[in-house]
Amino acid sequence: MKKLLLSSIIVLIGFTFIGRLSYLQLFRFSPDQTLEDPAIKAIYDYPERGYIYDRYGELMVGNQPAYDVMVIPREVKPLDTLEFCSLLGIDKASFIKKMKTARVYSPRLPSVLVPQLSKEDYARLQEKMRHFTGFYIQKRSLRYYTTNSAANVLGYISEVNETDLQNNPYYVAGELKGRTGIEKQYEEILRGRKGVMFIQKDRFNRDIGPYKDGKLDTLPEQGKELHITIDKKLQEYGERLMHGKRGGIVAIEPKSGEILAMISGPTYNPALLVGRQRSKNYSKLHYDTISKPTWDRSILAEPSPGSPFKTLNALVALQEGVLDPGTKFRCYNGFYVGNQKKGCHCGGGVRDMNSGIYQSCNAYFAGTFRKIYEKYPTTDEGMEVWEKHMKSFGLGGYLGTDIPTGRPGRIPGKAFYDKWYGDGRWGSSTIISNAIGQGEVAATPLQLANMTAAIANRGYFYTPHIIKNIGNTGSLDPKYTEPRQTTIAKEHFEPVIKGMSNVYKYGTARWVQVPGIEIAGKTGTVENFVRVNGERMQLTDHSVFVAFAPVENPKIALAVYIENGYYGSRYAGHIASLLIEKYVKGEITRKDLEKRMLEKTLEHEYVKPYSGEPFKINEYVW
């Protein structure tokens, strides 16, 4: 025992040491440590962020210089604080606070003392800078917008946070990163790749030459410019039309799937999220939880589609062969589900497909819908077929666009109803609302526009996208250039399109014709409810409209969704017709209508549920 004591202690110590060393050098070791090594300083060379152009090559987003006042706390010599503060335009207390924050972050690394000085401040400060040791001015590049529209499409950039730094080793504190929209989706293309130069330092932070003779240094890679499919003029025009209204508009070029405009109301000027006022503005936008300006309604709102959905039910019925365009249903100013009567505004009478569409007859489509699932032995099977057809139009699922956010909408199938009502505890009466686009179906304006594009193309669509050209390569991800077929055969589209065209000629939108352009469209009026302080109340209907034009060789397909805009043609229809005219003709002939749409607001509708007083809905007030 006593002879072995020391030997065992030696062995024990050996094992302990090797264990600890394994932990340090094998477990805790990370191969990529050049950046955290205090002995190596990385000096970055940032390439300019890529410009963004619209579909016609017009500049939308460029860059502007900005100047940050930086400080390296331990190099600071005693200074005339008062003079310095007045030069910087800050008070002494906040100067002291910022200096403390910088020192806590790191005494030897630079921190931003005052971010993003204006050019004037910079000019004033620059000549005095040499009196203040430890401070210097760093030039940075900020986004510059040539438009005050398309904030939701373009997105914004902001400084990387802790999470970004952990998730992506590329970023270094203080760098900028795309947060939403195109800036996020094409972040890597726009930002390029920063160059880096490694310098070996000693512990006094003095340079003692290049690290590894510069073998690891890299040159910056320029960010590429992006051409997007947005039509800047159309986008700006659409946003002006949305003044005072909430809702979303998406316009697509059917023959390519290119998104021409993606408008959300209310919106904000993208320049608000640049520069010194950024965080103030951001909080203001972000905490406006009632009008939600940062919530892109064109891709995130999921209202029931309303009557435009009828066109799809007609197509499915034709494809399934359960009726032909001449098949007639009688409308009793409504229709019966069991003993319950559901209303219809079409005026009543005998309806075939053509008049069923242009008069938007609920009874006709309830009948059509019944025929579809009655074709199959069980409702389950009927639903399954119906669901499959609907989903082939890009509904009830993510479209796979290059927009970094979105919603799937909903096409309720068997699984949905089983979950909703319990297995088998639902039947045709439960689901009949789907015939007219009410009830459980839901779609984003983007999905509605895409669906319209598929009708315009007579049976296929391209995945909607916003990228037109990266750099000037001209090559695009094949998923945006390959057509996606719907399950409906080409020949079934003509009768439906005829009905949609007659919507303008004789139907629900006959007063919004555009002289000289043949348009096919469909109105929608969507009942909706809101819950305020736990009380469910019905609000004025949403105004919905889908359209494409010209009917032969369509150039534009769009969906307009205006919250609480009442019936389909009232707001959505007018706005759609103006946008079509603007895009196809380039100018507006109907100046009165234009003026009215630009000026009218729906604010009086939006305050109703929050007024605390009883209110009427669906009022005819112009």
Add this chain to the structure above:
Amino acid sequence: MSGRGLFGRIDWLSIFLYAFLVLIGWINIYSTTLSDPNTSIFDFSTLYGKQLFFIGLAFAGIIFVLFIETNFFERFASIFYIVSILLLLGLFVFGKTIAGATSWYDLGFFNLQPSELAKVTTALALAKYLSDIQTDIKNRKHQLYALIIILLPALLILPQPDPGSSLIYFSLFFVLFREGFPLYYLGILLITVALFATTLMFGTVWVAIGLGILTLLIFIFKRKSTKIPILPLIITFTISILFSLSVGFVYENVFEQRHRDRFALWLSLEKDEQKLEEIRKTIGYNTYQSEKAIESGGFFGKGFLEGTRTKGDFVPEQHTDYIFSSVGEEWGFMGTVTVILLFSFFFLRLIYIAERQKSDFSRMFGYGVISILLIHYFINIGMVIGLLPTIGVPLPFFSYGGSGLIFFTMLLFIFLKLDSNRLKDGI
């Protein structure tokens, strides 16, 4: 065997291991202190040049030791001891203060550190006293004398202040344990340390609860035949609790803030993250930098002269106490494990040698040598890799410094010289 000369009888394996360690040490000193690659390694204005000179001196010391009569050390051990005690006392009057510690005599060309010398002489004196035919290790009075031999220099060194060197002398207890000093003293020591640490970490209440559970377990799992001495158990329990209660007082009143900070860091006592970070950046700065340097070496290391943290001089005192961190950074896990294995093998070899001595004096001195070297190695590397609190002791044969290298060498070679004579005149 006895017919062969000195070079035939000396243990070449130990010498080889020694030389290898010195070489690796010097290579790392070169790497840490190199600032201008164009200077010659024999440039004595540089630290690595000086260290090379010290290695030369140590070699001269080896020759000197090897050609001295073997009996010399045993015969004059007491006188050496008395001289070194006088030298330690003399420091209070004539000492030279370097870096806050009055531990040196200024000899003009050389600063002599008597505490280094005293390590050799105390080991010799202890061996001589214990090997005396009249000394009985089981005798309480003799145990006390042995303790005095060990603790006297330690007490004289403590107020220099140099607690690190002071601590080294306690390693000589291993000599006592080898010679039959009751092992339960070691047990008491370990329990004391454990009680101290656990009280700081969890508080007296939890320590009492823990001890209670432990006692209970003893009763539950005892064999039926064994009788538990109830009274001593109660006494031990009571003393432990009382000790635990006194810890708080000692911690707050005897230790200074800087000591408390070291404990706080080592045992993670400080719960406030911000304060802990503060301590880590001040008191723990050296350890933090050295851990980081070692960690950054990975498995293969960054290569000779490629250590960025070494080059940037980020680890303070890297050429002296923190030399091992440079091994970690430049030679990686392979390098550090090699050094650990070399040391372990070296120590085990020395134990083997000590055990084969016929002379009690030689064996005891051998154990003294091993204990002193081992505790330096343990404290130093333990501190550098962040297992132990910061205590400034050099790594034998590695760390920069003349006194250290020369006395460690003397210590080793006196023992090897004794060993080479084991068959000749071992009594």
